[in-house]
Amino acid sequence: MWLRNCWYVIAWDHEIPAAHENNLFSRKVLNEPILVYRTADGGMTAIADKCCHRHAPLSAGRREGDSVRCGYHGLLFDAKGVCREIPGMDTPPAKACVKKYPLVVKNKWVFVWMGDAEKANQDMLPDNFSCDHPDWVNVPGYMHYDTPYLLIADNLLDFSHLSYVHANTLGGSAEIALAKPTVEVIDTNGQRGVKVSRFIPDVPAPPYYTRFRKFDSNLDRWFVYDFLFPSTLLMNSGGRPVGDAQDDNSRAVVNHSCQTLTPETENSTHYFFQQSHKASLKDESVRHNMYNTLLEAFGEDRDMITAQFKNLSSNAIEEMLPLHFDSALVRFRKLLSEAVIAEK
Amino acid sequence: MWLRNCWYVIAWDHEIPAAHENNLFSRKVLNEPILVYRTADGGMTAIADKCCHRHAPLSAGRREGDSVRCGYHGLLFDAKGVCREIPGMDTPPAKACVKKYPLVVKNKWVFVWMGDAEKANQDMLPDNFSCDHPDWVNVPGYMHYDTPYLLIADNLLDFSHLSYVHANTLGGSAEIALAKPTVEVIDTNGQRGVKVSRFIPDVPAPPYYTRFRKFDSNLDRWFVYDFLFPSTLLMNSGGRPVGDAQDDNSRAVVNHSCQTLTPETENSTHYFFQQSHKASLKDESVRHNMYNTLLEAFGEDRDMITAQFKNLSSNAIEEMLPLHFDSALVRFRKLLSEAVIAEK
């Protein structure tokens, strides 16, 4: 169940080698191998990593300026995927080209459009501002899953798991699971998905908050996020000492997180993420502490979801029991499913 | 081809951790993940290792008294598989439960019933007395196979292989293959299967017998066993110096063995086994020698059967050639097949 007319993140900007390097970056998205490289004019291009001739990967070839020469029989493709040279032929036939994918780099995320190029619409890019913003600080993360992406989306759409999966990292109290979130549908100006808002009053600070500062009292915590097509989370979260005014963040922890899932194959997924805090904290060690906490917590998720997927794989017959936890994920899956069907 | 209304051994009693430990034992039987744990009252319970909500394994959660809390979203299940608590709900819905398997511990074997719980019938448990009997001594064994269980059953139903597979361990002479066994059908009081009796007069002692005592003469050997649904061998075997009276075991080797196969998946199997000798021998080293011989010999079987399975997998078309060796296994497979069909 893949939506095609949308943007998928294929890489962090820093993963793509410099224009002069011969190291060719290739990654699979929706089961299609894609070659991404920088051009001399400072741009970036994405073309199928599969020569049109005998389907050898172009990434096993070499760069020649802004073009790539196939390492099998020497066909030369330009940055638009058009074949410019076939050894032994005067002019390549018109059919000799590889698919070019619309590509946009926005706030360090490299997006490719997997559907009809004509429908590529930049309004549909998510507002991942904190990935690259002077006021926000983070360490960019990447993780690979051997599970379908929707199981991870389920996880991101239901934060009640924080109380159990992340009791010792991001969570810290059973009250998160008890607090009922509000779920609203988003459908505005190219952005589609659900908005999930969860407020948890008067709970102890989670273990990793103590890396920011010491707290003498309980906190009011909040998680407010958009979860947008195809599978991107944009979240404001934080905690404020009980009693502090809602507009007083002087003693609060305030985070912004951008996370996105890109299906690699039916049963494997790329996961790009960062969680930012305010640059004003000016303590480099906090930045790395936060990242390590995320890595540990997201490892807890991956263990659980991978184990869940094994159970699902060995018996696809038995049905899951829908519960109140699932309000956001059921909503999102329904919207997405309708959008996938509408594309056919 | 799995019989469901019968008892399968899921573990040796000693494999299940103590009631107070948080280490949760899980094993797959007939492709179903099952959680087994001890309760405070000294009992033991078996429930599906799969939360009814999103199918996460409960074994990735934690114990709370005699209950288990799912580590994903916190559902709490009691020892009967009934959900007692769902975070954020006043009362769990009636549907919120996981399958409970009838469980019996008998002579150190932990049995689960894989069919309709209402039909669970303890008369159908095999008489595995020597697994736990003051007169008999053994070391309990477990082995994992990457083959279907019926290929191993075939092996146990035709001891002519002892002459070849186990020439240097359990066998010792070609006469075992030459001696024709009698095969009778068993169908009494819940016990179904075949009885196989093989007598081999006047043969040298097999190599491992010399660990019990030295023999100056040849032996009369016997192997008499029941092979019962679903796949359990209960065997009297031994050897007596030629000329000694049939009721004189003063210089004989006398063994009793219990072995059982439990399908893990279509193509993998759990194998539980022990071979006992009389406790009166009072030599601890014999006990371990016997076990090591069994391990070596059963490794010979596993090598052969795994190689056989590879051949069978790469060409399922060619038919096997039935020979006189196969009388017991053909009989058993036919009975089992009829029983499986009768269940539908």
Add this chain to the structure above:
Amino acid sequence: MWLRNCWYVIAWDHEIPAAHENNLFSRKVLNEPILVYRTADGGMTAIADKCCHRHAPLSAGRREGDSVRCGYHGLLFDAKGVCREIPGMDTPPAKACVKKYPLVVKNKWVFVWMGDAEKANQDMLPDNFSCDHPDWVNVPGYMHYDTPYLLIADNLLDFSHLSYVHANTLGGSAEIALAKPTVEVIDTNGQRGVKVSRFIPDVPAPPYYTRFRKFDSNLDRWFVYDFLFPSTLLMNSGGRPVGDAQDDNSRAVVNHSCQTLTPETENSTHYFFQQSHKASLKDESVRHNMYNTLLEAFGEDRDMITAQFKNLSSNAIEEMLPLHFDSALVRFRKLLSEAVIAEK
């Protein structure tokens, strides 16, 4: 797409152990496990490595003279695959036999015939003379591929890849790709396939030629080969200083190569190869240098073809774009396909 009525190489002669050894050689061809062993009379035999009884591999058994005894239940098969002894039976039934494959050893290649034994025709053996000829010197090579054999055949049928895959080993100049080969159909006296001839005038010597001698001038190079059913290359190749007469090889490099592909399974292949030079060179180090160059170059091919196969496996829908490079391989695939269909 396997042709059955033809000879496939199963081994180099030296791979088969001596007649008195109990080490049994087994290899899969067209997904059939085959046992090859030497007999006391200096001959060699090939029979199915699969006992007719329960399909255990005979290679897990033991030799008894020119016979092999199954290690599972003791059936004894002679070198013709006829069962001579079944423990416990007076006479083996007529059906008790395993398939015998016609076998020929020719110039160190051990061939087996995979179709109807009655049609086995030695005229169809390729003329692999340089594998074993006093005038020619080589090191025999073997390589295993995890790809279908036809992708490797494609590679051998289009030497334009030398310019790119082997730029630093066998190739050395883009002109090889530019030179158009002539392709003729071969269909004479049992030999069927295509003849490919490619001449490349006035190019630098490839890197590995400098191991034979130093060249002051460019060379005229040639590659002339038969590519015969099922998948065997017999090639004359070489290079001669520009200006030297065509019949003057005094300063030329002259090679003869025999290479053949044997499908192991649908997606894996045995590759037997050697490239010979004139024995008159009398420098043993050249022989090993040549072999090492081949190994390195054939490793380059395997990397490329394995990567190509991955691309093909993950998307079987998109079609390849036929180009002029493919004239020989398209021709060969068509002939082979027709021959396979004609066999049905």
